[in-house]
Amino acid sequence: MPDPRFKILTSASTSGPGDAGRTGSWRVERPVIDMDRCIPAKTGKHACHLCWLYCPDNVVSKDLEPTIDLEYCKGCGICAQECPAQAIEMIPDADFIKGADRE
Amino acid sequence: MSDAIIESGNVAAAMAVQLARAEVIAAYPITPQTPVTEKLSELITSGEMDAEYVAVESEHSAMAVCIGAASAGVRPFTATSSNGLLYMSEQLHWAAGARLPIVMCVVNRGIGAPWSVWNDHQDAISQRDAGWIQIFAKDHQEIVDSTLKAFRLAELTHIPVMVNYDGYYLSHTYMPFETPEPEQVDAFLPTFEYKHALNPERPESLNTVTLPDARRDVKSIQRGGYMDLRHNLHEEMRLAIKVWQEIDQEFQKVCGRGGAPIIDPYRCDDADFVVVAMGSLANQFRDVVDRLRDDGLKVGVLALQIYRPFPNSIIAEALQSAKHVMVYEKGLSYGYQGALYGDIKSALYPYPSRPCLHNFIVGLGGRGIPTESLFQTVKTACVQDEQMSPAQADEPRWIGLQL
Incomplete structure (x- = not known):
């Protein structure tokens, strides 16, 4: 039984978005989903969802039109690699922030 | 309390581990x-101890098995040397970073090369900064x-503890000692508990890559970064110094022995000259002190x-009140001086009285210490x-060289 004067801080993590910090800041390319190709979006059925399954950061939603939490998506591209419909394209993040930079 | 037992220091350690009801023993001879x-x-094997x-x-x-055992919430023990x-x-x-309550006996022996099986303290000294508590015993x-x-200390503080005792001088010599009754130990040492024990109901990864900065975890709880945990x-x-003193007092109530958990002074009250040493060497010095006292x-x-x-x-x-302090030690920080000497010198620096300090290196690799x-x-x-x-006064002097 530990002494109550001791906090005994240790490091532990549980599976979930954000448990490795704000990993979105690591990203160089972001995944963009083409809903015309995405199987659940196209069929209206909960099928496939491989991007949700494979995402190591748990940032892809299991919706008919999947969304990606860019706060934590580190841009690893596993979802794009695994998607059987080639519905996910990795686009340089710089393309999205160029306008902001110029302001 | 048992009648006095006459056994080796190694058997004394094993009997204590048995009384502590260690549950996993993982060791390499x-x-x-x-x-x-x-x-x-x-x-x-004989069934006198219920452990794996x-x-x-x-x-x-x-040590990896001890880490696993403690992480699973079972009391581990190991021992090693050199x-x-x-x-x-x-x-x-x-083990220290994961805050695991592990106890290990280190039977102090010189480090190779060249091979030596004989006693000095370099093994323990080399691990000084590992984050373990290091205790030194003087007798059986x-x-x-x-x-x-040490089991109580490790489990209260969640910091692993090394109990050091001198190879051969203590490990293989026979001396009388007493052991507490099992019920007394059970009252003194509660069941093992690790605060972050693995739990299948609550799966998590322990001690994974931890970022430089603090973070909010999935439950939005603020979690320290590496530096904060360290x-x-x-x-x-x-704080463990205070806890070790408190444990000594508790132990005194149970066994009637103790009272010197941090320093054990012998004839120091009016001493102008104080020798500082660790382990069996400090007991050997009691005879020296008596003779010098006889010489006035x-x-x-x-x-x-x-x-x-x-x-x-x-x-410090x-x-x-000492005028001279002589630090005798069986290990050193190569290229500088005795590690203990350096620590004592630094401890004295903020204090008004800074006695003259002398550093002596003795007994490396079992060299006799007459x-x-x-x-x-x-x-x-x-x-x-x-x-x-x-500069000369600050150099360690080697005793008993045969060059």
Whole structure:
């Protein structure tokens, strides 16, 4: 039984978005989903969802039109690699922030 | 309380571990530690001890098994010496960072190269900064008592504890000692509990890559980064000095022994000259002190019982009335001086009285330490008003060289 004067801080993590910090800041390319190709979006059925399954950061939603939490998506591209419909394209993040930079 | 037992220091350690009801023993044999683990395996085989003995292929694995056992919430024990301790070094740092309550006996032996199986303290000194608490025992009774108290200390502070005792001088000599009754130990040492024990109901990864900065976890709880956790380890290690004193008081109530958990001074009250040493060497000095007192010299010996956390203020205060302090040690920081000497010098710096300091290196790799040579070196340091430059005075002097 530990002494109550001791906090005994240790490091532990549980599976979930954000448990490795704000990993979105690591990203160089972001995944963009083409809903015309995405199987659940196209069929209206909960099928496939491989991007949700494979995402190591748990940032892809299991919706008919999947969304990606860019706060934590580190841009690893596993979802794009695994998607059987080639519905996910990795686009340089710089393309999205160029306008902001110029302001 | 048992009648006095006459046994070796290694058997004394094994009996304490049996009384502490350690549940997992994982060890790899190495001289002079081997008889501790042999005795424990005998006790387990005969059914006198209810524990799992894991015969591992290396010391690295021995500590890894202890880490696994403690993480699962079971009380582990291991023991090693010398190069075995160094082989588990990576895991030592891990056990401390993971705040695992592990107890290990280190039967102190010189480090190779060249091979030596004989005693010195370089093994323990080399692991000084691993984040483990380091206790030094002076005799067989202290091996028993310190090992039992070490389990309590490790489990209260969640910092692993090393109980050091001298190879051969203590491990293989026979001395009388007493052991507490099992019921007394059970009252003193509650069931093992690890605060972050693995739980299948609540799966998590322990000690994964931890970012430089603090973060909010999935439950939005603020979690420290690496530096914050390490700061906490340091702060709580400092607090462990107080806890070790409290444990000693509890143990005294149970067994009637103790009272000197941090420093054990002998004839130091009016001493102008104080010898500081750790382990059996400090007891050997008691004879030297008695003889020098007979010669009219005001000499005492102060045994340091705990080396990390370093009880700097307690030592510095104990040395305030001394004129000369002689630090004798069986290990050093190569290229500088005795590690203990350097620590004591630094502990004294903020205090008003800074006695003259002398550093002696003795007994490396089992080189004999004749009481006569201790007597002569202390006496010389006491009676000679040596004219040395500050740089010369700060150099360690090697006793008993045969070059």
